[in-house]
Structure formats: structure tokens, C-alpha cells
Amino acid sequence: MRGFGGLVATTAAAAVVLTGPGAPRAQAADRDVPDLALVVTNGTARTVALKSGQRDFARLWQLLSPTHSDSEQVPEAWQEGHLPRVRVTVLWGMTGIGGWPYTQRAPGGDVAMERVDQVFEASDGAVWVRTDPAPDVEDDDIRWHRASQTVFDELDRDGLLGARATTAAKPDEGLSDGVRWAVTGLAGGLALGVGGSLLIRRAAARREPGPPREPRQELIDL
Structure with a gap:
């Protein structure tokens, strides 16, 4: 995805995003595993924050x-940008990191x-997840995998x-467009909920899974 970087949202109090007991847990300080999900639904910029330990998480x-x-492998038309409308965009986060001096x-x-994950419904009803x-x-490392129909329906x-969207997405209206309003929702959710600022972390280019190297930071006030 282009330009929205690994995002670091600073909070007024760390307790706002502390994990709880239960379902997939993650300690961001020592494991590269998400413990926070920010869910932005179909173009609304309405953000819901889910934390490890919650049922919906x-x-x-x-x-x-x-x-x-x-x-x-996905249909060739999808690879060319002819996609269904995005149902939901999810930004996965890790708490308990950063701070001074950034x-x-x-x-x-x-x-x-x-x-960033986005959910699409194919014309045959199959549910797909598109991941950056x-x-x-700025690369072409976009990955796809099928999701559980049962869990999706629930x-x-x-x-x-x-x-549900009633029209198809325009060509090239893909992941970057979806995350544009997702980030708007993220910023709004933080401003309304805990306040703070957005820290965009840009990492050195990489194509293989793994932690970013040589991070650079840019602070944006909300």
C-alpha cells in the first residue's frame, strides 16, 4: 500500500489499549503479533476498536x-483492479511499543x-481477504487468501x-483507497476516544514477512 505506512497511534493512557484474558493474546513488546484491531466498515469511516481478550477480536x-x-491465486480481473466493493478494512496493531524519543x-x-486486511465477497459468494x-x-506485495464462510456469515x-455494497469498485479503487478512509476513521476514533497524535513509521523496503528495518518516523498532530 502506498503512503499510509506502519501507523503508530499514541494514546493519552496506555490502559486504553491494554490486553485482557482470553482469545489470541499478544505481548507486542516481545512478540510481533497483533493485540488490537481497528475495524472500519464499508466507506463509513466508522471505527470500532477491538482488543485481545474480547469475543469479537x-x-x-x-x-x-x-x-x-x-x-x-485470484481472478485476473482482480489483479488488474476490477474488484468488488470492500466490506471492511481492518488495521492490526501492537500495543506497548514506541514512546520516547519518537x-x-x-x-x-x-x-x-x-x-492491513480487507474483506471482499466474490460473485460466487466466496469470501476473500486481501492483505498488505x-x-x-511502495511495492507489489499484496497477498490473498480465502476466509471461512461460516465465520463471515456470523x-x-x-x-x-x-x-453489503450494491455496486462494484472502480478499477484501481483498491487497497490504497480503502485505507485512505480507514485512516480517516482511525484518526477520528483516536481523537474522539483518547486524543493524541499519529506517528507514521516508514520502514526500509522488504518483500518477505518479518519485522521492518531501519524505521523512520514522521509525527502528525491531530
Whole structure:
């Protein structure tokens, strides 16, 4: 994805994003595993924050498999940008990182957003997840995998995935466009919920899964 980088959202109090017991847990300080999901539904910029230990976080994890790194073949038209509308965009984050000197927070007071998943429904009803594992890097490393229809239907019934789109996306209206409004929702959610600022972390280019190298930081006030 182009230009929205690994995002670090700084919070006024680290307790806002502390993990709880239960479903996939992650300690961002020592494991590169998400423990926070920011869910933005179909073009609305409405953001819902889910944390490790919550039931919906566990169900979203089951649907999207945010540690999945392989890719499956998709229709050629999709590769050319002729995609269905995005149902939901999820920015996966890790809490308990960052802080001084990159922000004014105490060490471990930031949240890093470094993976973006988007959910699509194919014309045959199949559910696909499109992943940018390094949104800060300008490359073609976009990965696809099928998701569980059963889990998707359950989340859809509960309203977590937003409204179904009635029209197809325009060519080239892909991941970068979706994350543009997703980041708007992320910023709005932080401003309304905890305040703070957005720290965009740009990492050295990489194509293989793994932690970014040589991070650079740019602070943007909200």
C-alpha cells in the first residue's frame, strides 16, 4: 500500500489499549503479533476498536488470520483492479511499543499499526481477504487468501462487517483507497476516544514477512 505506512497511534493512557484474558493474546513488546484491531466498515469511516481478550477480536482473528503470510491465486480481473466493493478494512496493531524519543509518551505508550486486511465477497459468494503486510512500503506485495464462510456469515449477522455494497469498485479503487478512509476513521476514533497524535513509521523496503528495518518516523498532530 502506498503512503499510509506502519501507523503508530499514541494514546493519552496506555490502559486504553491494554490486553485482557482470553482469545489470541499478544505481548507486542516481545512478540510481533497483533493485540488490537481497528475495524472500519464499508466507506463509513466508522471505527470500532477491538482488543485481545474480547469475543469479537477472537472472531475477527478467526476470520482474517492476521499471522497468515501465504497467498492464493485470484481472478485476473482482480489483479488488474476490477474488484468488488470492500466490506471492511481492518488495521492490526501492537500495543506497548514506541514512546520516547519518537513521541512524548513514556516507553511502551504507543500503538503500532503494521498490517492491513480487507474483506471482499466474490460473485460466487466466496469470501476473500486481501492483505498488505507492509503498508509503509511502495511495492507489489499484496497477498490473498480465502476466509471461512461460516465465520463471515456470523460476523455479518452481528453487524460487525457493515452493510453489503450494491455496486462494484472502480478499477484501481483498491487497497490504497480503502485505507485512505480507514485512516480517516482511525484518526477520528483516536481523537474522539483518547486524543493524541499519529506517528507514521516508514520502514526500509522488504518483500518477505518479518519485522521492518531501519524505521523512520514522521509525527502528525491531530
